[in-house]
């Protein structure tokens with residue numbers, strides 16, 4: 001998709017691995033960082049990010065834009081994001097298709113929206129507002145969820161496609177979140193991927209989840225599961241080459257394990273691309 005170049009296979013850069021960056025002890029095609037963690041004036045994280053940026057492209061991934069919420073979009077947040085964009089020139093910026101705050105109170109969670117025409121109109125207008133303010137298109141990510149709304153009128157994939165089309169933004173497709181939701185809510189993950197608007201998918205997330213017995217929880221503290229690797233394959237068959245990122249946020253392993261995940265994703269991509277060109 002225009003504005004979102006293919007940049008290969010990356011990892012989410014998290015504090016336990018910061019010390020590896022200045023000496024070049026970590027290698028990834030690119031790094032994704034949580035935008036909010038760098039909205040500071042000085043300090044070690046910014047020094048690390050500067051070093052990472054000298055080595056590779058970076059992407060800012062936000063967790064509190066509250067795109068689906070009803071509180072006004074925060075001008076101070078967008079101002080801070082603008083400062084980061086100017087300083088680090090990220091390949092792109094992303095946030096989630098969710099809500100997470102109400103009346104100025106943050107839930108610190110990425111909560112799903114009802115999939116209705118009303119919320120579609122609401123969230124698309126807010127994405128449009130953010131894109132105008134930043135002067136560029138963003139990516140929106142499908143979230144994992146543990147509830148659905150009785151008044152939803154369309155499946156999640158249809159909502160995601162419609163929001164992206166109406167706001168003219170890209171999609172960050174988290175295939176682990178698709179798997180978690182498919183298990184929790186009883187739909188077909190393969191059908192979700194089959195129906196996704198392939199031209200708008202500019203990034204893929206891979207992560208691990210936990211099995212709570214009655215449902216899956218998107219904990220980002222495990223290796224990527226086999227069904228999720230299968231979904232990556234399906235997504236690449238559907239979309240072609242897509243920049244792919246490994247997210248690991250708790251019980252973070254040595255960097256080598258992240259590298260092994262990146263290489264497995266790269267190998268799957270290579271196979272799919274060569275099969276597509278036959």
Ligand SMILES: [Fe+2]
Nearest residue numbers: 141174205247
């Ligand atoms: Fe994700």
